[in-house]
Amino acid sequence: MPVTLADVARAAGVSTATASVALNGKAGVSDEVRRRIREIAERMDYRPSSVGRALRRARTGMVGLYMPNTASTFGYYTETTRGVAEALHRHDLSLVILPSSHETGSTEGFPDVDGYILIEPHTHDRGVPAILRQALPVVSGDTPPRGAGTPWGLVESPNDASTRAVFDRFRSRGARRPGLILIERISTWSLDLERTYRTWCGEQGLEPRVALTSARSSNAKLLSDLAEWFAPDGGTDAVLAGGDGIAVRIAGLLRSLGHVVGDSVLLASGVDSPLMEFHTPRITAVDLQPRHFGTVCADLLVELIGTERPSDPVRRLVDAPLIARESG
């Protein structure tokens, strides 16, 4: 039994209409009455019901966040989520975490929202096209897979530029056989990394070396798989690893193989995190600025809510600087 507008109006001896107008700062009430109503509302600790308001305004004030249910990179999603939540809050919107509808591809049971934010939409995730099919504003962080539909807004990181920055740096530090290690090929991000790397290799006259490993295979398995890859002579002498977790893992395996990270083999991570800064040696990484990325997604969605669907997605770019450290 929370305090309703009617309670406040009754206490102030006015109609709900007047109370509403007074509290919302609209014209049509005397300053005197407005002051009194405000005071009474304050004293009664009146909080407008978001439900009543939502019904009338045909806006729920909710934004749905959809992310892959495999958290491949560790701090990244937490940071992104926080960034989104805080930015939305500044606009009086709330963030709802949507369950993965990965297999079902159904938005059944999703709450009513004013728009969606998609983070890292994966190619095989059936929930992604289901969301894009709806007539609501969608901002996608990273390009959705082909055929999934077109978002209203698109927030991108310059993956090509940062990938090149990593490999150019490897090259300038004397690497002759740089390689790339990925743990998945289902996000646009990792596909970008691989494509750019292969192009770069072509330009440099190098043979590309791409290893696809699993986030689940054991260290022993991975060690034997990669032993040849990192063989002392003719092996990979610089590697970009997708994800902060995988970079730490590779660093350990390289030590087991007798390598010195940052010296006999250069290492960089495609995703920066505190872990990269505090690893020994500190690991060179691309800072995707997840928190900032989240706020940009949220702010763009806020702009798009209430507008017509644009003919082409509105694009935003979030810088992703290379943080150079000892490892590579």
Place this chain on the structure above:
Amino acid sequence: MPVTLADVARAAGVSTATASVALNGKAGVSDEVRRRIREIAERMDYRPSSVGRALRRARTGMVGLYMPNTASTFGYYTETTRGVAEALHRHDLSLVILPSSHETGSTEGFPDVDGYILIEPHTHDRGVPAILRQALPVVSGDTPPRGAGTPWGLVESPNDASTRAVFDRFRSRGARRPGLILIERISTWSLDLERTYRTWCGEQGLEPRVALTSARSSNAKLLSDLAEWFAPDGGTDAVLAGGDGIAVRIAGLLRSLGHVVGDSVLLASGVDSPLMEFHTPRITAVDLQPRHFGTVCADLLVELIGTERPSDPVRRLVDAPLIARESG
């Protein structure tokens, strides 16, 4: 302009009351009419408005999640959030991420929810008492700080038992001067670790060695701080580190100091994660089962919503097994 119940009713030639009853499977409609209404609703792709329903039922179907805004342990929060979101979804509830009201201590601007879940409530977080003050069901994952208020439900991990398990294991592997490294003293969890460790030291006739470091201080700083702590003779020879990130960090620093992790110094992490499994050497850790923990919190809250406030918090325990690995 989504399809409303009235649209369906009109198309079926019945009143909204009949349509509502038919679609909700309540008695009072003939099977024939029910079938027809269902079919029409299906064909029109009718989705009940959660707002209209919420207004009438005086339930929003939303649960608020409040977490510390410092993500001290990396994958932990993502996992917990997913667990909560999925469990709630099974009960047709949605999860809203609340912004931190750390400094303001105000729930102003929070959306209307049916209950709250607090994860790791920190001692100095003013949002925690603000939430507990409300007349809504709250489930707290970890005990809230003294004076913050009493939650309706409490989900705990056996921190004492798992801390003891770690140090008993250190002891059985020959450690003589085990120590504890924390990065904060504001969560019940870390306070539990420290208290249990000190008690354990008393029982064992050992001098406790607790180091409080910051998640922000540089490796160089930390290395010089800890050099004496880990001195070859008489230094700490086994350490429990709070958090997966900090454990990896300590592992690196120990290597710099000439130690062999798992041999000259034993290392364990208070929080397990894929990182611990894939580090070289693999790091012994307490598995807090964050995903499961999240579902237990959610399920408990669902039980409590709609009931009277219990005189004492309803308690649930989530097991936290020690995952023994090479490091310690």
Place this chain on the structure above:
DNA sequence: ACCCGTAACCTAATCGATTAGGTTCACGGA
């Protein structure tokens, strides 16, 4: 004195779903 404009309020409809409380009608029993 009369008219008109306007500030300051109020009445009532509206958003969508649910539900208490009718109304109708068919059928069974006396």
Place this chain on the structure above:
DNA sequence: TCCGTGAACCTAATCGATTAGGTTACGGGT
């Protein structure tokens, strides 16, 4: 035949906030 009963529907109120569209009453202009 008449009444009672209950199934099958319907009407209208309700939840809380907003807002279009009145209704007063007061003041200025002529």
